[in-house]
Amino acid sequence: MHALIETRDTRDNPNTIMVPGGAYLPPAIDALAQLTAHATITTATYTQLVRSRYNVRTKQTDVKELAALIRTHGLLQNLVGYRQLVDGLATGIIEIVAGGRRLLAIGQLIETGDLPHDFSIPLLIVTEDEAIELSLAENLGRADMHPADLYVAMQAMIDHGRAIEDVALRFELEVTTVKRYLKLANVAPRLIDLYRDGVLNFEHMMALALVDDHAAQEQAWDSLPVHSRHPYDLRRLLTAQKINTQTDRVARFVGVRSFEAAGGAVERDLFSRDNTGYISDAALLEKLALDKLGKQAKQLRKDGVAWVDILPRADHADLSAFGRVRRTTGELSDADRQAADDLQAQIAALDERIDDACDGDNETLAETLDAERDALSAQRDAVLARRASVTHPDDAALAGAVLYLDHDGKPAVLRDAIRPADVASRASAAKGAHDTPTVSKRAKRDHSDRLTLELTSQRTLALQAEMMDQSEMALAYLTYTLMRSVLLPHHGYGTVSLSRISLGGATLADNSTDSAAGAALAQRREQLLARLSDAAQNGQSGQGGWLAWLQSQPQPVVLELLAFCVAASLDATLEREQDSPDFVVLGKALKLDMTKWWRATAASYFDHVPRDCMVRVVTEAVSATAAVPLEKLPKKTAAVAAERALADVGWLPTLLRTA
Structure with missing residues (x-):
């Protein structure tokens, strides 16, 4: 729409709005007609007019051609404005809400002497509330209007009391679309200006709109290197401390509606396809999950289970801490x-x-x-x-259940469980019952030195993959390691593999880096290198290049690099099978679930252990009945059969357990 209204008194024909050349009228034109139906025409001089703050077009353009047209043909279209009020009193000034470019061109012509100072300018007078919508309606049809101007203008209409549904109806937009525009309008003004200038794109704006805090938006933007300000990285920084309603198992179990009904707030990503939301109140979420699981626990007790522990976020490591009742044949x-x-x-x-x-x-x-x-x-x-397989009589009184949520957020039950304290008591009792003065013989090892190195290489890579995403834990672990070496240098701590920073990296088994953990580490390394500045990539540490670069970075960037470097220094490898208490301590601290990174297969495990070990593993993890065929099969075939038997069990050898 290239012109707004012909200079005429609309009171004579209130439904008439002239558009030269029969230009396309945007949907907002009907709303514009309603707004101007009771407007009045007047004239004023240039000194009585100022550009309104409500003029939605904020990006200035050149008006030389427009000034030339006005000088040659005169002013063909009126301006639109409202009377300025201060403390409820008219000041005599009229704020122009539509026709800002024409006003600027007239000012230039008066300054050059092409128009007299008392040049009479035709005006359409509306109310201040109507001015915002009218300015937006005028500019919607123009191709050079920046999207940011639209977002800010709609926010101004809401600020002046318009309902979202009313704005959507006025401009024939979906309510969801208006809500998205308002979300974008809530991005920090400095970042909106960068969007207008082309520094940000629409995907950046969508990521920044995930949170309402302007300071958080600006911090996320400023913390990323200029050449690595990707929408994905912005989204990751802004939601790092929040719970994703689509991926978090506890959130999926509780449900967004139930959480909101309990008074919880959900920040929704209006631009995601699945309407992803983010939760900050973790305490309320956990309470609702415990309450909901409590009903199922009550039913389990009613069915005869002696005790039920509710652990919504229990992972494999947590569940492994519980013992299992021994089975015996009936x-x-x-x-x-x-x-x-x-x-x-x-x-x-x-x-x-x-x-x-x-x-x-x-x-x-x-x-x-x-x-x-x-x-x-x-x-x-x-x-x-x-x-039949029956519960060992000594364990029957200890048996209970653990109620938890699986990765999909569905309730799951670990039955025939024994609490960790009871496991320890049972082990002590068994040890006392079997203590004899006979000379013990060295037990036969199930794992060769080669297999030990392969297994501990996998646990090293898994530790590294978990550590690189936990910057706070990395900082604590680095401090812990230095404390042991610096404050207590003569206590022998320096000889324990996991209590030192191995700058040379761990000596891993061949092909171990082909694993999922190895691939994750390699990918993160490439991402970090791509974000370093040229000076940092050149490694000018002798001239302070890296140090100077790090000093200029915000703390989140430094901590992310620290987490990766500490992770890469971890070494949990062993050349001979032995107990690994430090691995257990660190694994628990990281909430390491080795079943996420390793699975017992013929190639990874059973091909390399004796047959009696295979039988023992299947008996322990599945049942004695499932292990019977392994005694008769050829070893290679037995290894494959053992892999199939343990396919969905999540069994781990002792070297990979953290409990």
């Missing part, structure tokens, strides 16, 4: 016991015949009898396998 039925006894008697008779055949050097007969014996043994084992 009694055979009378029929099965009789069948097993009959088969055993037949086997004993065959054993005598086999011995006689061997004594008589009759190898052919001995082989035939051996085959018969194997068949009978298989039948006996099948009968014995029908014994």
